[in-house]
Amino acid sequence: MSVPLLSVRGLSVAFRDRRGETLPLREVSFDLRAGQRLALVGESGSGKSLTAFAIMRLIRPPGRIASGEILLEGRDLLGLSARQMAAVRGGEIAMIYQNPLSAMNPVQTIAHQLVEAIRRHSAVSKDAARRRAIDLLGEAGVPDAASRIGSYPHQFSGGMLQRVVIAMALAADPKLLIADEATTALDVTTQARIVDLLARIVDDRGAAIMFITHDLGVAAALCDDVQVMYAGRIVERAEARRFYEHPIHPYSEALLEAVCRLDAEPDRRLTAIPGNPPLAGAFPSGCAFHPRCPHAVPICAEQAPPRVPTGGPGWFAECHLGRERLDGLTLADAKEPLP
Amino acid sequence: MMRFVIRRVAVSVLMLWLASVVIFVTLRVIPGDPIAARGTLPGFTAEQMAQLRHELGLDRSILAQYLDWMSGVLRGDFGQSFFSDFSTTELIATRIVPSVELALMATLVGLLIAVPAAVAIALRPHSWLDRVLSSGAAGGMAVPPFWLGILLVAFLSIELGWFPTRGYVPFVEDPLENLRFVALPAVTMGVVVAAPVLRFLRAALLDVTRSDFVRTAEGKGLLWHEAVVRHALPNALMPTLTFVGMVVGSMLGGIVVIEYVFGWPGLGALAVDSVGKRDYAVLQGVVLLAAAAFVLTSLVVDLLSVVIDPRLRDQMST
Amino acid sequence: MSVAVPPANADVAVEPPAERERFQSLRRLLRQPAAAVALTVLALLVLLVVLAPLVGRYDPTEVAPRDQLQGPSAMHWFGTDELGRDLYSRIVWGGRLALGIAVAATAIAMLLGTLWGGIAAMRGGLVDEILMRIVDGIMSIPIILTALILVAAFGASVTSLALILGLLHVPVTARMVRSAILVERHTEYCVAATAAGASWWRLLRREILPNTTPTLLVQASLNAASIILTEAALSFVGLGIQPPDATWGTLLQQGYAKIYTAYWFVIFPGLFIFITIWALNVLADQLQVVLDPREAHR
Numbered sequence: 001m002s003v004p005l006l007s008v009r010g011l012s013v014a015f016r017d018r019r020g021e022t023l024p025l026r027e028v029s030f031d032l033r034a035g036q037r038l039a040l041v042g043e044s045g046s047g048k049s050l051t052a053f054a055i056m057r058l059i060r061p062p063g064r065i066a067s068g069e070i071l072l073e074g075r076d077l078l079g080l081s082a083r084q085m086a087a088v089r090g091g092e093i094a095m096i097y098q099n100p101l102s103a104m105n106p107v108q109t110i111a112h113q114l115v116e117a118i119r120r121h122s123a124v125s126k127d128a129a130r131r132r133a134i135d136l137l138g139e140a141g142v143p144d145a146a147s148r149i150g151s152y153p154h155q156f157s158g159g160m161l162q163r164v165v166i167a168m169a170l171a172a173d174p175k176l177l178i179a180d181e182a183t184t185a186l187d188v189t190t191q192a193r194i195v196d197l198l199a200r201i202v203d204d205r206g207a208a209i210m211f212i213t214h215d216l217g218v219a220a221a222l223c224d225d226v227q228v229m230y231a232g233r234i235v236e237r238a239e240a241r242r243f244y245e246h247p248i249h250p251y252s253e254a255l256l257e258a259v260c261r262l263d264a265e266p267d268r269r270l271t272a273i274p275g276n277p278p279l280a281g282a283f284p285s286g287c288a289f290h291p292r293c294p295h296a297v298p299i300c301a302e303q304a305p306p307r308v309p310t311g312g313p314g315w316f317a318e319c320h321l322g323r324e325r326l327d328g329l330t331l332a333d334a335k336e337p338l339p
Numbered sequence: 340m341m342r343f344v345i346r347r348v349a350v351s352v353l354m355l356w357l358a359s360v361v362i363f364v365t366l367r368v369i370p371g372d373p374i375a376a377r378g379t380l381p382g383f384t385a386e387q388m389a390q391l392r393h394e395l396g397l398d399r400s401i402l403a404q405y406l407d408w409m410s411g412v413l414r415g416d417f418g419q420s421f422f423s424d425f426s427t428t429e430l431i432a433t434r435i436v437p438s439v440e441l442a443l444m445a446t447l448v449g450l451l452i453a454v455p456a457a458v459a460i461a462l463r464p465h466s467w468l469d470r471v472l473s474s475g476a477a478g479g480m481a482v483p484p485f486w487l488g489i490l491l492v493a494f495l496s497i498e499l500g501w502f503p504t505r506g507y508v509p510f511v512e513d514p515l516e517n518l519r520f521v522a523l524p525a526v527t528m529g530v531v532v533a534a535p536v537l538r539f540l541r542a543a544l545l546d547v548t549r550s551d552f553v554r555t556a557e558g559k560g561l562l563w564h565e566a567v568v569r570h571a572l573p574n575a576l577m578p579t580l581t582f583v584g585m586v587v588g589s590m591l592g593g594i595v596v597i598e599y600v601f602g603w604p605g606l607g608a609l610a611v612d613s614v615g616k617r618d619y620a621v622l623q624g625v626v627l628l629a630a631a632a633f634v635l636t637s638l639v640v641d642l643l644s645v646v647i648d649p650r651l652r653d654q655m656s657t
Numbered sequence: 658m659s660v661a662v663p664p665a666n667a668d669v670a671v672e673p674p675a676e677r678e679r680f681q682s683l684r685r686l687l688r689q690p691a692a693a694v695a696l697t698v699l700a701l702l703v704l705l706v707v708l709a710p711l712v713g714r715y716d717p718t719e720v721a722p723r724d725q726l727q728g729p730s731a732m733h734w735f736g737t738d739e740l741g742r743d744l745y746s747r748i749v750w751g752g753r754l755a756l757g758i759a760v761a762a763t764a765i766a767m768l769l770g771t772l773w774g775g776i777a778a779m780r781g782g783l784v785d786e787i788l789m790r791i792v793d794g795i796m797s798i799p800i801i802l803t804a805l806i807l808v809a810a811f812g813a814s815v816t817s818l819a820l821i822l823g824l825l826h827v828p829v830t831a832r833m834v835r836s837a838i839l840v841e842r843h844t845e846y847c848v849a850a851t852a853a854g855a856s857w858w859r860l861l862r863r864e865i866l867p868n869t870t871p872t873l874l875v876q877a878s879l880n881a882a883s884i885i886l887t888e889a890a891l892s893f894v895g896l897g898i899q900p901p902d903a904t905w906g907t908l909l910q911q912g913y914a915k916i917y918t919a920y921w922f923v924i925f926p927g928l929f930i931f932i933t934i935w936a937l938n939v940l941a942d943q944l945q946v947v948l949d950p951r952e953a954h955r
Contacts, residue, residue, distance in 0.1 A: 058554055082562060090559035097558075102551040105570050107577070107649060116569075117559040152649040168559060357794025365803070369810035481935035483886055485893050486927030489913055493920060592799025596890045600913070610802055611894050614809040622806060630797040 449532025765823025770830025
């Protein structure tokens, strides 16, 4: 098998505060193939965004990357100089942010900020960069781009500005797009349009995307694989359809049950997950989910769960009961073989 | 936009008018009759004093005197000095250039210290450099400007002989000499400006460098110092501009004493002089000009903020 | 929408923030190292000038022609002046005047400024508009200029200096107090008290002012610093305290005249002004940090 586009190995992020150091991201490992569309889901505080910013090496003090490797086409980003890393940012990996209004500089025109992004990664004239910026805005679905490019961020609506941010991310034709809750701050109809836009863009360009969201519905609409985070670890990864139909990890199951599904039977109760997600620094022992897990057994509180392969490339679940749950699934669905 | 400008100018005019009333009334109601002070000179009879009083219009009602003065000022005539044979206008005219030069140079020096220092801190906040510069700012805010001036004279002029101790050469006569003379007073007042501006800009910059758009700038491939200088700095400078206006406004008072220290022939020295002689005609002119400078500074700063901040600009036009 | 029925006894219904809370911020202040240093410095200075007759070492007016313009030594810690007077003693006694004026003037500024700003904030409307526009007008004139004029007119006795400097800091105090009160006024307990029919004067006196005490302390600190600086400036240009009495500013002026021969003569008086203002500034800063917890993380 060829080298994956992105390979994260044992990535930990530490934050230092008055009481000492906490590890909100603990030994995270996963791969992303070129052109793959990966959803990263979980409750807030589970470490999704932190993973994204760690890959970009944009963790600010008092946070720092404590250990691990981030291999982009086999090259460890953590070993790069500041200058080399700057070339990767926006060049090979580009990011789309949660709040487009705060992500754009309020006192510079859209043109200025887009041209800056373009000229950073290719030696073109200002005029050429401006023309390219207009093309990118058009591709991102900003109508009337040529005349709106001189506007300031506050003169755009949230959805329109997110298209601008997306256009900026495309400036250097990156191989990997990281969308960090890119639709969360938008209203529902706009969300759907932005998801469509992202789907079209990654299709057209053959780029990979890491789509961070806490909205499983949005993840389903866009992605090939789903990866679930809880308490700073990835607890399950599977192909999207398999994940939605047969989650292995009890947390995944709970997440899916918490989603209000239109096709659900009318008398089925909408279950919320009992308890609160744990805070970094106070992660429970063993499997961090055990206090909230309906299936927990004594060992869950004592030992970190093993990584159980669940049948596909890169698929796994981190659960002491993973083996049994997987077997149960296979027995129950014996007539209908797993995809 | 136009409406905002008109309203802002109207507020300034109102403030200036209030200041003129305060100045005039204060100078008329306080004890110390200038004519009596002059009358103690031998050879002045009561009759001559009454005559002088009449010539200067001091025997008329306060309101009439005020209206007289104001109508003169509006035509650029600050009235007759009570003592000097020059008109107040002439006295002020010869003094205004050195004062304005000193104020502008001090502001320039202040900004040239404060802005790079704040940027250096923002590049590495809470480093030893931050600690040194922040302590320096705290010191600069506490140091009496005239003492700092004296120390600079003692060390740089007397000890090392690099600069003249006091005096002034007009720029048009000898630009280089002029700069040598303005250096120490400008640095002294510059420190007074730099210290609070550095503190304010540091706080503003540390705030802005944490904002999302600075991270976005890094995210698109800018190096940290580029993100700070190109994206954080312009945003942090906007609120700082208003603050600089306030600092410069309050520096105008400090210049009075600094002119005294450096024998600088400006309006401040003229004010100290006139106070000693109770020459109210000159004093009220000088004080009114100081108030005008203060009001003008804040007006310019407010209008400038609207011009450079696209968000304010849009707010104004709606 | 439901209409809230005022409780029978609104006075007890909504309690103002507990007394304890007010002092908590002061206790937190003392835990800040910078604040502790500043308070210690101020306490030492006050002690020094209060005990001047005991710690002054020499009579500050004792002329000793043979000892004139001597450098610092074991006998004369800060050296001597042109008449052979001990500079340390003169600084201690000068501090008595400088700090005395500062304390009195600060008291005047705080009293009248709080009244002015309090009335403006509580009455609002036209009263507020007029009072604050007057403040704007006065504040557009540099304090030092007005001070020069008034001191020349009324004389430069300790009393008149304290009065003049106090009055000149009323507008800035009024402006600050007004904004602090406006914040407080819109808190729930004030609205409740107003609804219950408390008069604005009672509300101001009983509820609002006690709760703005820390803000008032910040302003008092800043006022004291500004007053000390202005007094020193007036004395330095020769219009403040007149010889043979001397404050730090007067001493600095005398020292400046001897700058070619006696460096210590300009260093020590200025140093005392500097340290005093520094301590007052730091105190004001730290008070603000304690008041606004967000600042603490900077």
